[in-house]
Amino acid sequence: MILPTVDEVRALHERHAPSHEALDLVFTHCQIISDIAGQLGKRTDLTLDTDLVRVGALLHDIGVYRLYDQAGRLDHGNYIRHGVLGHEILRQEGFPERLCRFCSCHTGVGLTRHDVRTQGLAIPEADYLAETVEEQLVMYADKFHSKTTPPTFLTADACAAHLKPFGAAKVHAFDLLRARFGEPDLTSVTARYGHTQT
Numbered sequence: 001m002i003l004p005t006v007d008e009v010r011a012l013h014e015r016h017a018p019s020h021e022a023l024d025l026v027f028t029h030c031q032i033i034s035d036i037a038g039q040l041g042k043r044t045d046l047t048l049d050t051d052l053v054r055v056g057a058l059l060h061d062i063g064v065y066r067l068y069d070q071a072g073r074l075d076h077g078n079y080i081r082h083g084v085l086g087h088e089i090l091r092q093e094g095f096p097e098r099l100c101r102f103c104s105c106h107t108g109v110g111l112t113r114h115d116v117r118t119q120g121l122a123i124p125e126a127d128y129l130a131e132t133v134e135e136q137l138v139m140y141a142d143k144f145h146s147k148t149t150p151p152t153f154l155t156a157d158a159c160a161a162h163l164k165p166f167g168a169a170k171v172h173a174f175d176l177l178r179a180r181f182g183e184p185d186l187t188s189v190t191a192r193y194g195h196t197q198t
């Protein structure tokens with residue numbers, strides 16, 4: 001599989017972003033997740049494609065752009081849809097399924113069709129689960145930074161606490177990822193991007 005370059009991914013973001021503010025928020029977040037996943041990927045003994053991790057991380061939230069309205073407001077109520085919207089964007093752009101999946105399979109610690117049904121989520125009823133080690137690493141790294149106002153970094157304990165309302169099974173799934181990939185050192189990314197930590 002020929003992967004797009006970082007410049008090509010950035011150009012794609014620029015093309016789909018409805019504003020400079022949205023681009024700054026979403027693309028910066030994607031760069032941060034790429035940095036965190038890269039850091040964790042370097043430390044793991046697991047065999048993984050580091051280029052695929054970088055590109056997957058840089059692309060994973062591209063669907064968020066479709067949730068902005070004309071006034072530049074983000075539709076938080078439909079935020080759950082950003083994964084499938086990103087998958088759709090990448091498919092329309094001609095990207096292979098393996099890349100599209102980084103968008104649709106990174107939400108929380110994975111969504112099952114049971115989650116979709118019981119939580120009444122506004123996405124097609126299906127499993128959205130990170131399967132490859134690269135997908136799992138991007139999904140896990142994504143939990144450590146949030147596009148809140150202002151954007152913040154989260155410790156592993158804070159990530160686990162955020163998952164608690166979704167049930168013990170989600171916290172357990174996070175704990176398994178934590179044991180598998182370890183915890184990122186957020187000092188360098190906090191310094192580089194200047195966002196605070198909770």
Ligand SMILES: [Fe+2]
Pocket residue numbers: 029033060061142
């Ligand atoms: Fe994300």
